[in-house]
Amino acid sequence: MAILVIRNAGTNNIIHNIRSTKMTYAITSKYGHTYLGNSSPSKMEVHQVSNEKTNCQLSEILSAGHAVGFSPDTLAQAHQDGYDNCAYCIGGSTR
Numbered sequence: 001m002a003i004l005v006i007r008n009a010g011t012n013n014i015i016h017n018i019r020s021t022k023m024t025y026a027i028t029s030k031y032g033h034t035y036l037g038n039s040s041p042s043k044m045e046v047h048q049v050s051n052e053k054t055n056c057q058l059s060e061i062l063s064a065g066h067a068v069g070f071s072p073d074t075l076a077q078a079h080q081d082g083y084d085n086c087a088y089c090i091g092g093s094t095r
């Protein structure tokens with residue numbers, strides 16, 4: 001397992017430390033990300049940004065402050081972090 005400390009650029013708060021197994025971090029834009037997670041406890045879905053559908057509501061997820069990126073930015077990592085596939089842009093729910 002990689003040892004990694006990620007700090008929020010604005011607040012300098014440590015988002016992850018070496019004890020963390022969750023490798024997600026808050027994001028404010030979908031650009032530059034392959035996958036975007038919805039961290040809302042009732043959702044916990046991962047979206048593929050390049051295949052975004054209207055029903056994904058990525059703008060709403062971002063504006064609600066629930067958008068997260070994955071490190072590494074892979075579907076496997078999203079699954080490891082407890083996110084399920086979006087039915088619209090990825091399909092094949094793993095739940």
Ligand SMILES: [Zn+2]
Nearest residue numbers: 047056086089
């Ligand atoms: Zn989606």
